[in-house]
Amino acid sequence: MQEFQWLFIDFDSYFASVEQHLNPDLRGKPVGVVPMMAETTSCIAASYEAKAYGIKTGTRVAEARRMCPGIQFVEAVHQAYVQYHHLFHEAIEELTPITQTLSIDEVSCKLPASYAEQWHVENLIESIRLNIAQKVSPWITCSMGVGPNKFLAKLASKYQKPNGAYIIRTAARLTFIHDHKLSDLNGVGRNMEARLRKYGIYSVEQLTQCTEDTLQMVWGSVHGRRMWHALQGHDLEDIKTHSSSLGHSNVLAPHLRIPAHAHKVLHRLLQKAVLRLRAKEVVTSRFQLSLRYENGLRWAQEARFDETNQSHILRHVLNELWLLRPHPQEPLKKVGVNLVALRESDNYTLSLFTQPDQKREAVDAAVDEIVGKFGKEAAYFGSACGVQKAVQMRIAFNHIPDVMLEE
Template sequence: MGLRYMFFDFDSYFASCEQQLNEELRGRPVGVVPMLADTTCCIAASYEAKRFGVRTGTKVAEARKLCPEIQFKVADHHEYIKFHEQAKAVIENCLHVEAVMSIDEMYGLLPTHWQSVAEVERLTRQVKAALAATIGESITCSIGAGPNLFLAKVASGMRKPDGLKIIETKDLPRALYELKPIDLYGIGPSMEARLKAHGIHTVEQLCALTQEQMRDVWGGIEGLRYYARLRGEDWEGAETQRRTVGHSHVISPDKRSWSSAKAISHRLLQKAALRLRNMGYYAGRLELKVRVMGQGKYKSDCRLGAVQDTRELTGGLNRLWQEIPHEGYPLKVAVTLTDLTTAESVAGSLFPDLLDDPRRSRIDQAMDSLNQKFGSRTVFLGSALGGMSEAPLRIAFSRIPDLKTERD
């Protein structure tokens, strides 16, 4: 079985972008943060910072203790998206990008005549040289190649930073023995604990399991899929339909009042509603979550008909806020639209007030058009007035905002 996939994983991406943008940061420890406050966490760290033990999730105060020379930069998501689009274009010129997995990950399928080790090494040199010439030398990419997507992704993490790892079928499973189970894609802390409960502590022990043992450990067919992936077979799960559209925001210390939290939630809702309409979905349920200092998380939700209309969603959110205790200091707020359906799945006659009133849709379309042309804060409903300076464009783990439609 030849090398069918190449996986591109950009190294410490946010921090590398900052080093490319700011020459004085190159070669120095950098932490990228959502805001300049000791109570927040690093959302990225450069390799220079990682050598001191600073990681994604490290508190700013702790990072300063671990690495007194560290420099903090507030995340600039607009610039990171621009670099991402440039990087994607560079790779596309060398090898077709089959899919983008996240802001810093993408992969391509190798044509039959490019499935040898020599061709993969040639492509790697070509991509790395083009990235350095087009974007800059601070943004590097680790590359993995393998007979399936799973192994190509695993390989991309084995020679970081700026490396290449090729896993051929003939080298399996021994090529994976240097890893720990948690290093494998799809195994997180919970799955690692389950493996240990079954007496599996190494990748060698994992690879020695039979199909039935794997099925038993995973509790179903996913165990069979994992068995196949470890052996280079190309057995991937079916694509799933989007299930949710939402946004969340950590409230800055000077905005931690209930009136601000409510306004910010309406800002999040209006952003989500615009995305919902752009994707052609209708929402059947609305969820509100609020994290409160020292009191944990409050959650409330309500059913909707099949809704795209911002004003109908606003009424639902106002009802949910009536169910949230207004005690303590709100730290984080999240709004999520769920139970999504497409226009083809919605029976308009069942919801005449929502779907068949052209006036509502024309107003939403006019607002969306203005916000996409001039920025998302141009036209908005008054319920978001106190939160419009908050919740700027953010890159989620599995979603890259579209700068054409979601720019601030």
């Protein structure tokens, strides 16, 4: 096993750092980056100086002002963040090739086998740091992690933030891993943490003591085995999730074919798809609506948007697409929704233009829990009222979603 196989680079408070680079008045000061200037909006990023006051992504502007009266807010400039992304890419690639870009501020590099000594890796890290400072900006810093696989390298990159680095040595791997909470691990979201607790696993140490078969059982999918291998330091190929999709369609019973009822069925289908989306802990950025009219005409339309798994956003997208359909008075025979471009939700940087809406997220989580505990009729969108029975909801929340969901 190559000890220094992967280098993971994660920029520190990226959007806020770019703002501090562009505007010297903001340097060394608490800064909140917001999607628009309004008291009701939330920070999409906070500088390290603001983080010291407890302000983070998702903190409301009014709340942030209360926590840190001197905080300055700047409106996000997406083009600048993309421009600096390309600049730091170049600065890194002058020293080592980038294998994968994971988000606007995270990249991973598979290191050549020639990196066999720790000093050699340390030199690379220092060279990258220097090159970014010289060619991009000394104000845009990053944290780096090196490990035997991408999973551990990413964890290591978060260990010494900001502007730090950590190299995992084989002999110290377990000590390093045990110094984390379950929720620090990529692939352990809120749902998975709750599931681990059901199996009596409360700590990373307990997790690392499980066998491969136990993790397969707990996860209910190959992801459990992958977690076991990741914790062992084995370097596995990624599972491609981005090309997958998740959708449902329904041939309408005759009494549901008038457009108003068909619309409700679509909302029910969407609810089913969104529950699965969240159970799989993935996000989507494309929505396809497909219709077949009673007269045989077919129509489909796609909408693209920032990655999300939130019901209210997807309901809104459905309603917008629905309004675009031709022949709005014609009865429909078959309707379908499809969520496309799925990605694991743990790896996404919050979109600039979608404000994190914690209240809505809490509502979604509550609905998922109610449906999981009390069944499909216990909670549903108001927009699907009256057609609940038209769509079967075969989702096994008390078991392990992944396997069941594939069926």
